[in-house]
Amino acid sequence: MARRPYDYIIIGAGTAGCLLANRLSRDPAKRVLLIEAGRRDNYLWIHVPVGYLYCIGNPRTDWMYQTVAEPGLNGRSLRYPRGKGLGGSSSINGMIYMRGQARDYDGWAALTGDDAWTWKNVVPDFKAHENHFRLDGGRDPELAGGGKFSDWHGHGGEWRIEKQRVRWELLDAIAAAANEAGFENTDDANRGDNAGVAYFEVNQRSGWRWSAARAFLRPVRHRRNLEVWTDSLVERLTFARTDAGVPRCTGVVVRRGGTPTTLTATGEVILAAGAIGSPQLLQLSGVGPGARLRELGIDVVRDSAGVGENLHDHLQLRTVFKVSGTRTLNTVANSLWGRLAMGLEYAFRRTGPMSMSPSQLGAFTRSDPARAHANLQYHIQPLSLEAFGEDLHGFDAFTASVCNLNPISRGRLRLRSARFDDAPEIAPNYLATEEDRAVAAASLRQVRRIVAQPALARFAPEEWKPGAEFATDADLVRRAGDIGSTIFHPVGTARMGRADDAGAVVDSHLRVRGVEALRVVDASVMPVITSGNTNSPTLMIAEKAARWIERSI
Numbered sequence: 001m002a003r004r005p006y007d008y009i010i011i012g013a014g015t016a017g018c019l020l021a022n023r024l025s026r027d028p029a030k031r032v033l034l035i036e037a038g039r040r041d042n043y044l045w046i047h048v049p050v051g052y053l054y055c056i057g058n059p060r061t062d063w064m065y066q067t068v069a070e071p072g073l074n075g076r077s078l079r080y081p082r083g084k085g086l087g088g089s090s091s092i093n094g095m096i097y098m099r100g101q102a103r104d105y106d107g108w109a110a111l112t113g114d115d116a117w118t119w120k121n122v123v124p125d126f127k128a129h130e131n132h133f134r135l136d137g138g139r140d141p142e143l144a145g146g147g148k149f150s151d152w153h154g155h156g157g158e159w160r161i162e163k164q165r166v167r168w169e170l171l172d173a174i175a176a177a178a179n180e181a182g183f184e185n186t187d188d189a190n191r192g193d194n195a196g197v198a199y200f201e202v203n204q205r206s207g208w209r210w211s212a213a214r215a216f217l218r219p220v221r222h223r224r225n226l227e228v229w230t231d232s233l234v235e236r237l238t239f240a241r242t243d244a245g246v247p248r249c250t251g252v253v254v255r256r257g258g259t260p261t262t263l264t265a266t267g268e269v270i271l272a273a274g275a276i277g278s279p280q281l282l283q284l285s286g287v288g289p290g291a292r293l294r295e296l297g298i299d300v301v302r303d304s305a306g307v308g309e310n311l312h313d314h315l316q317l318r319t320v321f322k323v324s325g326t327r328t329l330n331t332v333a334n335s336l337w338g339r340l341a342m343g344l345e346y347a348f349r350r351t352g353p354m355s356m357s358p359s360q361l362g363a364f365t366r367s368d369p370a371r372a373h374a375n376l377q378y379h380i381q382p383l384s385l386e387a388f389g390e391d392l393h394g395f396d397a398f399t400a401s402v403c404n405l406n407p408i409s410r411g412r413l414r415l416r417s418a419r420f421d422d423a424p425e426i427a428p429n430y431l432a433t434e435e436d437r438a439v440a441a442a443s444l445r446q447v448r449r450i451v452a453q454p455a456l457a458r459f460a461p462e463e464w465k466p467g468a469e470f471a472t473d474a475d476l477v478r479r480a481g482d483i484g485s486t487i488f489h490p491v492g493t494a495r496m497g498r499a500d501d502a503g504a505v506v507d508s509h510l511r512v513r514g515v516e517a518l519r520v521v522d523a524s525v526m527p528v529i530t531s532g533n534t535n536s537p538t539l540m541i542a543e544k545a546a547r548w549i550e551r552s553i
């Protein structure tokens with residue numbers, strides 16, 4: 001029996017998809033279906049913050065992608081985690097709340113020719129769903145430069161932002177060392193200029209992870225006009241031609257329990273499958289680079305050269321320093337008593353290392369004083385390991401991960417075959433430009449300068465990676481290739497742009513160009529990556545898009 005059509009079908013219950021499902025189902029007259037390939041989020045390690053250690057690299061929660069062998073990384077292929085299941089990547093991520101810099105969004109507005117994307121016009125979308133702890137209890141701090149905290153942040157929304165619930169003596173000393181090296185503190189990295197040193201604020205509530213599913217989906221699951229299908233894989237989009245001969249997206253083919261079912265949408269289909277899933281599905285459905293699709297035997301619905309192109313990400317260079325005279329998570333977690341103490345502390349107080357996001361201390365700095373803005377982000381962790389998914393080192397150490405926020409290298413995502421089950425070829429193409437290599441070398445030098453400051457002397461830091469013997473720029477670039485890894489921020493693979501921009505996949509309202517009734521709303525539409533972590537910017541995109549979808553504009 002044919003199913004009744006939906007008004008909206010949303011593909012992917014990740015960061016963007018959960019917010020969209022919430023907003024689009026607020027009108028009870030609209031029937032909304034949210035389809036998620038992964039499972040429900042009834043898995044303890046999703047909700048306990050330190051559980052990211054067990055969710056990354058776990059097929060229950062991670063798509064377990066792998067990049068190609070990357071020339072810039074000396075031929076290494078990286079694990080490329082993407083969240084799978086309700087909440088998507090927000091269920092396995094590092095929980096850092098970060099908007100990026102004002103100039104990122106002003107740049108998007110210039111690239112798209114649409115003022116909707118200026119910083120001034122995106123701040124209200126960030127605020128719309130915020131619930132910021134600094135505004136709890138009716139407080140509204142005055143800001144040093146004038147104005148109120150509430151001019152910039154919201155309260156009462158779904159997206160909870162809290163302080164971290166653990167502190168490490170060593171991290172306080174690293175913050176002091178960064179100050180000694182000339183970097184000021186900042187009291188809020190989310191007002192458009194994130195330069196400075198600060199503990200990250202996190203998306204948690206009372207010591208639990210606050211994923212997009214917890215925030216946006218759980219409170220509205222009772223709505224009768226909202227259906228949520230898990231364990232349901234969308235294999236492709238379906239199209240018909242309008243009288244004018246334009247392809248119109250009519251629905252999806254979804255595999256649920258082995259049998260493919262075709263579902264229809266009378267309003268729109270919204271692709272929110274993420275920066276890997278969305279361009280993969282577009283191409284499998286015939287929207288992508290025509291010649292390549294034909295080679296794979298896929299009927300071309302719309303020749304769109306930009307689908308899968310412009311893949312970029314933040315590459316983190318994970319420097320590691322051994323320390324003495326203090327304990328880090330490495331030795332705490334490697335001892336039975338340490339684990340017991342951590343477990344008890346979390347069980348009774350929801351504090352301590354189990355409440356920990358992977359990175360606590362952050363800093364935004366310039367790799368070169370001549371730059372106008374911070375272009376490096378530090379994620380500093382009181383732990384070290386060879387790679388996520390592997391054991392912590394047996395010695396005490398900290399990791400100062402540093403990434404270039406504004407890489408200019410661009411990679412791509414291509415299909416290997418016409419089958420969804422063949423994971424796409426992911427080639428981020430890190431460190432492919434002279435500029436990115438120069439920034440990498442400069443950032444490794446900057447780490448050394450911070451670590452050499454007096455505030456850290458009592459811990460006798462000893463460089464483990466990249467290794468003090470690597471001194472020249474050429475050495476440092478090569479070592480950057482050895483120790484570089486994704487910080488899990490792929491974006492750009494279905495980027496927005498102006499009508500005359502042949503590589504733009506969607507217009508500035510995120511409608512797929514040349515096709516009707518189809519939008520992409522997720523991290524893949526970012527034309528250029530933001531200068532910081534990408535989860536909350538993706539929510540902001542979804543917040544804005546939901547209003548456009550409701551008004552069909």
Ligand SMILES: Cc1cc2nc3c(=O)[nH]c(=O)nc-3n(C[C@H](O)[C@H](O)[C@H](O)COP(=O)(O)OP(=O)(O)OC[C@H]3O[C@@H](n4cnc5c(N)ncnc54)[C@H](O)[C@@H]3O)c2cc1C
Pocket residue numbers: 011012013014015016017035036037038056081082083084085086087088089090092093094095096097098232233234235272273274275277278281487488489490522523524533534535536538
């Ligand atoms: C390990 C990790 C750590 C990170 N740390 C941070 C951090 O601390 N702070 C921060 O701001 N950002 C962080 N990020 C990045 C941030 O989480 C992502 O940018 C953001 O979640 C992207 O949202 P999205 O909606 O584009 O995609 P996702 O949240 O990945 O959602 C896509 C969803 O679509 C589903 N899907 C895909 N294909 C199909 C299909 N064919 N059929 C049905 N469903 C499908 C997926 O299973 C998934 O649920 C991290 C990411 C990861 C992976």
